[in-house]
Amino acid sequence: xxFLSIKQIHKQLMSRERSSQEITKSFLDAIxxxxxxxxxxxxxxxEGAMRQAEKIDQKIAKGExxxxxxxxxxxxxxxxxxxxxxxxxxSKILENYEAPYDATVVKKLKDAGAVIxxxxxxxxxxxxSSTENSAYGATKNPHDLERVPGxxxxxxxxxxxxxxxxxxxxxxxxxSIRQPAAFCGVVGFRATYGAVSRYGLIxxxxxxDVIGPLARCVEDARIIFDAxxxxxxxxxxxxxxxxxxxxxxxxxxxxxxxxxxxxxxKDVKKSVEGAIKKYEENGAKIQEISLPxxxxxxxxxxxxxPSEVSANLARYDGIRYGAHEEADSLxxxxxKTREKCFGNEVRRRIMLGTYTLSSGYYDAYYVRxxxxxxxxxxxxxxxxxxxxxxxxxxxxxxxxxxxxKSKDPVSMYLSDMFTVGANIAGLPAISIPCGWTLKxxxxxxxxxxxxxxxxxxxxxxxxAQMFEIFQKSS
Ligand code: GLN
Numbered sequence: 379x380x381f382l383s384i385k386q387i388h389k390q391l392m393s394r395e396r397s398s399q400e401i402t403k404s405f406l407d408a409i410x411x412x413x414x415x416x417x418x419x420x421x422x423x424x425e426g427a428m429r430q431a432e433k434i435d436q437k438i439a440k441g442e443x444x445x446x447x448x449x450x451x452x453x454x455x456x457x458x459x460x461x462x463x464x465x466x467x468x469s470k471i472l473e474n475y476e477a478p479y480d481a482t483v484v485k486k487l488k489d490a491g492a493v494i495x496x497x498x499x500x501x502x503x504x505x506x507s508s509t510e511n512s513a514y515g516a517t518k519n520p521h522d523l524e525r526v527p528g529x530x531x532x533x534x535x536x537x538x539x540x541x542x543x544x545x546x547x548x549x550x551x552x553x554s555i556r557q558p559a560a561f562c563g564v565v566g567f568r569a570t571y572g573a574v575s576r577y578g579l580i581x582x583x584x585x586x587d588v589i590g591p592l593a594r595c596v597e598d599a600r601i602i603f604d605a606x607x608x609x610x611x612x613x614x615x616x617x618x619x620x621x622x623x624x625x626x627x628x629x630x631x632x633x634x635x636x637x638x639x640x641x642x643x644k645d646v647k648k649s650v651e652g653a654i655k656k657y658e659e660n661g662a663k664i665q666e667i668s669l670p671x672x673x674x675x676x677x678x679x680x681x682x683x684p685s686e687v688s689a690n691l692a693r694y695d696g697i698r699y700g701a702h703e704e705a706d707s708l709x710x711x712x713x714k715t716r717e718k719c720f721g722n723e724v725r726r727r728i729m730l731g732t733y734t735l736s737s738g739y740y741d742a743y744y745v746r747x748x749x750x751x752x753x754x755x756x757x758x759x760x761x762x763x764x765x766x767x768x769x770x771x772x773x774x775x776x777x778x779x780x781x782x783k784s785k786d787p788v789s790m791y792l793s794d795m796f797t798v799g800a801n802i803a804g805l806p807a808i809s810i811p812c813g814w815t816l817k818x819x820x821x822x823x824x825x826x827x828x829x830x831x832x833x834x835x836x837x838x839x840x841x842a843q844m845f846e847i848f849q850k851s852s
Contacts, residue, residue, distance in 0.1 A: 481578020
């Protein structure tokens with residue numbers, strides 16, 4: 379099957395070339411066929427999806443207007459709630475938790491007529507870079523089944539890459555949309571912090587979390603971002619992003635020297651540099667810049683994130699949500715439930731976070747990390763006085779093999795070295811496929827990251843779209 383964009387599917391629906399039910403059925407069949415092997419979905423709602431498709435067909439038959447997202451088959455990461463649906467966050471602790479309401483993003487997609495096929499796999503509570511931390515088994519990379527799809531939104535990225543849905547939603551706390559997008563060869567966009575409501579997202583680290591699209595092309599990602607963004611009374615941190623005139627002329631691109639040093643796979647580096655060269659050939663001005671505090675990004679992230687995780691995950695006490703282990707006392711109930719139902723990575727981060735927030739260590743770790751966070755943000759502010767966007771690799775390596783990093787948390791954490799900066803500073807950033815490398819006979823995708831200034835989301839998107847235009851014309 380040839381990949382179809384949202385606009386192309388919309389056209390087919392409008393011209394009645396295919397019905398929404400036919401389209402939905404073809405994606406459900408693709409899931410039936412491919413997902414036994416890939417395991418991108420944790421649950422699929424055939425009936426619900428077909429019912430929604432039928433509604434769209436009725437609208438079309440009556441000649442009613444439908445929007446671009448009407449009838450578009452979606453996957454939703456299983457840490458975003460969908461009313462009446464199980465929402466597990468890939469954790470045993472929420473194995474039987476059924477969501478009593480729709481997340482704002484889900485409500486917006488439903489209102490736009492999107493067809494939700496099911497919930498996609500992730501690392502438990504979105505903690506990880508490979509989906510190996512899912513309590514329900516890892517997802518495989520469609521480009522090489524022996525390799526990870528990235529994480530934590532690995533299910534969403536793999537589902538889009540394997541054409542089991544047109545697009546999917548993911549969440550990004552330290553890179554969880556962009557890194558799996560890069561590993562699976564699709565587009566992944568995380569907006570400015572607050573541009574998309576977090577209401578109904580199972581919180582990981584609230585000051586870093588952003589919901590965003592994974593899609594096959596930049597335009598699809600833009601259409602979805604348009605639909606899900608906006609101020610929301612249910613999320614006090616949400617903001618309105620202006621859709622200003624797009625910047626595509628005389629683009630000034632900053633290349634941070636700190637991001638091209640040691641530790642990058644040479645093929646990844648070559649692809650990314652090749653992509654930047656394309657921009658240069660097409661009139662962009664390339665300029666070396668410096669983000670002097672970038673080297674502290676991972677350290678800051680791995681203090682702030684676990685601190686927030688330890689607070690956010692306190693609510694899973696065996697009483698309020700999901701699993702419950704019977705015990706003689708209340709404290710024993712907490713202990714037994716949490717010990718039995720949280721996986722190792724989640725427990726590691728809760729322990730780290732309670733430590734960094736404990737009296738005596740709070741100033742040395744949490745407060746100091748908040749200060750360095752400001753310095754990192756200032757670095758970006760200074761850079762965006764000189765350039766419009768910053769380009770970097772998304773990940774230092776190509777997709778790795780299962781088990782390659784799961785025994786060594788620090789090597790796993792290093793896969794986030796280029797992505798965490800945008801989260802720490804709250805900036806919009808996109809991952810787009812920019813080339814292929816050959817590893818052991820398999821073609822594996824490489825991603826280019828484009829980071830923009832706060833609120834410059836549409837600049838990032840339109841500059842990313844330029845690359846697709848270069849590729850089409852070359
Ligand atoms: N891989 C990162 C981590 O393990 C990012 C996770 C995320 O963005 N949800 O924390």
